[in-house]
Ligand code: RNT
């Protein structure tokens with residue numbers, strides 16, 4: 001009943017609610033595994049997370065084993081409408097063996113692949129360039145020591161192989177997202193040297209062309225992290241240029257910019273020079289704090305841009321937040337549903353009428369409509 005009346009109200013604005021619902025159902029969200037265990041992973045040799053990543057809180061229920069994590073994920077997915085994906089980091093291997101990061105293989109992730117197939121979940125992947133003795137200087141691919149760079153290059157190559165095999169097994173490309181913590185706590189004298197080393201390492205890691213139907217490489221920039229306040233080697237400009245030249249995806253993490261920057265504004269600007277984008281939807285509070293995302297203006301703006309700029313077909317939506325002060329499964333469920341709610345609201349925008357007003361320079365009507373549209377019954381459609 002309330003849906004029928006909502007449908008009629010949206011129709012008055014020229015908006016088809018059925019079309020919006022149908023479209024929303026086709027948008028997969030890549031949920032991040034690391035909310036379930038505070039970014040610890042299941043690798044014997046892992047050190048502290050480092051690299052400026054920090055989960056705070058001690059709510060009971062952290063998943064301690066891959067089986068526990070999968071059980072929590074099953075619960076979370078059951079509370080989220082639609083068919084989605086899972087983003088695994090390399091430290092989430094599920095094996096009795098103890099391979100080093102430069103030794104990991106697809107078989108170390110086989111239980112994940114089996115589970116994903118049974119659940120109809122697509123897998124995405126990240127190499128893990130943190131939480132390791134060889135990352136303690138907060139330098140990996142840009143480390144001055146060639147031995148250390150080579151170790152991480154090998155890790156990166158193996159992760160690409162693993163991602164490609166996941167993609168082949170599931171019949172949809174696995175996104176392999178590369179983020180390194182590399183940076184300096186205090187002002188470096190030679191930023192260029194560090195950036196050249198990162199560039200050369202990435203080139204070597206990505207040298208082997210792999211089937212884009214199986215794997216899509218992405219690169220993720222960052223502004224700063226705890227312990228690397230003065231300089232992040234892989235900055236936004238660094239990776240924007242890299243992604244354009246190399247044809248990789250660019251990953252925009254909402255916590256990896258200055259707090260007053262508008263990340264939604266970057267989508268159309270970047271998309272004009274890139275084929276595909278990856279998002280790490282997050283909620284920074286004063287810094288890259290990775291709070292669970294709310295249905296707030298920042299998230300809504302991202303969703304609105306994805307719809308109005310027609311980027312849903314070439315943007316992969318991943319989440320990146322972790323809060324250990326609340327139920328971890330609740331964090332997944334509420335955060336993911338918020339992303340979906342934002343997308344639904346965006347799909348329910350009276351875009352044709354808004355564009356008409358904007359192109360006619362009738363900014364008063366545009367303003368009136370965006371504000372009045374906030375009172376439409378989105379809840380009934382959801
Ligand atoms: C870190 C990056 C990165 C990680 C994951 C766990 O600041 O955002 O995406 O959160 O690899």
Ligand code: ZN
Pocket residue numbers: 179220253280320
């Ligand atoms: Zn991220």
